[in-house]
Amino acid sequence: AQSVTQLDSHxxxxxxxxxxxxxxxxxxxxxxxxxxxxxxxxxxxLLLKYTSAATLVKGINGFEAEFKKSxxxxxxxxxxxxxxDAAEYFCVVSPPGGGADGLTFGKGTxxxxxx
Amino acid sequence: GAVVSQHPSRVICKSGTSVKIECRSLDFQxxxxxxxxxxxxxxLMLMATSNEGSKATYEQGVEKDKFLINHASLTLSTLTVTSxxxxxxxxxxxxxxxxxGVGFGTQYFGPGTRLTVL
Numbered sequence: 561a562q563s564v565t566q567l568d569s570h571x572x573x574x575x576x577x578x579x580x581x582x583x584x585x586x587x588x589x590x591x592x593x594x595x596x597x598x599x600x601x602x603x604x605x606l607l608l609k610y611t612s613a614a615t616l617v618k619g620i621n622g623f624e625a626e627f628k629k630s631x632x633x634x635x636x637x638x639x640x641x642x643x644x645d646a647a648e649y650f651c652v653v654s655p656p657g658g659g660a661d662g663l664t665f666g667k668g669t670x671x672x673x674x675x
Numbered sequence: 676g677a678v679v680s681q682h683p684s685r686v687i688c689k690s691g692t693s694v695k696i697e698c699r700s701l702d703f704q705x706x707x708x709x710x711x712x713x714x715x716x717x718x719l720m721l722m723a724t725s726n727e728g729s730k731a732t733y734e735q736g737v738e739k740d741k742f743l744i745n746h747a748s749l750t751l752s753t754l755t756v757t758s759x760x761x762x763x764x765x766x767x768x769x770x771x772x773x774x775x776g777v778g779f780g781t782q783y784f785g786p787g788t789r790l791t792v793l
Contacts, residue, residue: 596784603681603768604719604784650718663709663782665718 562587564653566666574674579638581669583651586632593634594652594663595625604650610634621645646673678702679771681785688759689793696754696788698769705771708752709782710744713766725752759792766790 567582585591592611596604608619615627625636634651651666678701688694698708707726711719723739725731725746733739741763743755752771756763766789770782 594781601766601787601789603679603786604770606781606783609781663721667718 562591562653562655562662562664564651564664564666566649566651566669568669569667570670570672572672572674573641575643576640579636579641579645579671581636581649581651581671583634583636583666584632585634585651585653587653587655589655590629592654593625593627594654595619595623595634595636596650596652598648598650598668600647607636607649641671641673643673643675646671677773677781677783679705679769679783679785681769681788683788684786685789685791687791687793690760691758693755693757694759694790696756696767696769696790698752698754698771698785700750700771700773700783703771703773704749705752705773706749707772708746709770709772710742710752710754711768711770713768713787715766719768722754756790759790761792764790764792 563586565584594609595607597607598604607623608617610617610627618624623638625634627634648668650668652663654663680699682697709724710722712722713719721734722737723731723733723744725744727746727749731744746752766787768787770784772782
């Protein structure tokens with residue numbers, strides 16, 4: 561069984577300041593982990609994924625995430641927020657093996673960027 | 676690479692009619708496609724998984740006779756909402772996963788289709 565918890569339903573930061581979106585997972589095996597972003601009325605865009613290689617994963621648009629097995633966390637960070645980062649972010653877990661079947665979605669974190 | 680399209684992006688229909696939504700993988704072959712439903716301000720709910728050339732696997736609680744899924748080729752899957760009712764109004768999103776190269780090991784999502792049933 562697997563589950564994912566996004567600890568904050570909303571995060572608000574000022575433009576130019578760091579972003580931290582928190583995600584914890586539960587899994588009986590070493591999972592694959594993903595972060596997706598969804599802009600209003602749009603589909604999901606893959607930001608980055610972890611599949612048991614390097615624990616620090618760099619994604620698109622300056623985002624990165626670190627897989628910490630001891631903490632069962634996969635938090636998403638960005639050093640400096642941009643207005644275009646305002647969107648909904650989903651942390652997603654799937655079983656290992658790269659098959660990406662059986663995705664389990666977190667409930668999402670709404671990122672608000674203050675000017 | 677790994678682009679998925681959906682058509683139409685938005686559809687409004689009368690209650691009782693059927694609506695077909697297409698999902699295409701544009702630059703890779705998708706052996707598996709997934710259909711999700713998303714209610715406002717909520718996460719995605721997996722409806723069904725379809726493998727090319729075989730019947731779709733539906734999640735518990737999803738009516739297979741109401742949501743018909745066809746995956747006739749490696750680049751196209753369709754979702755038909757039959758006899759649509761207002762409660763079927765939602766945002767439907769498909770995703771596709773390839774078997775090698777581009778698209779492997781990751782689900783790539785389409786832009787979604789907003790269905791409104793009057």
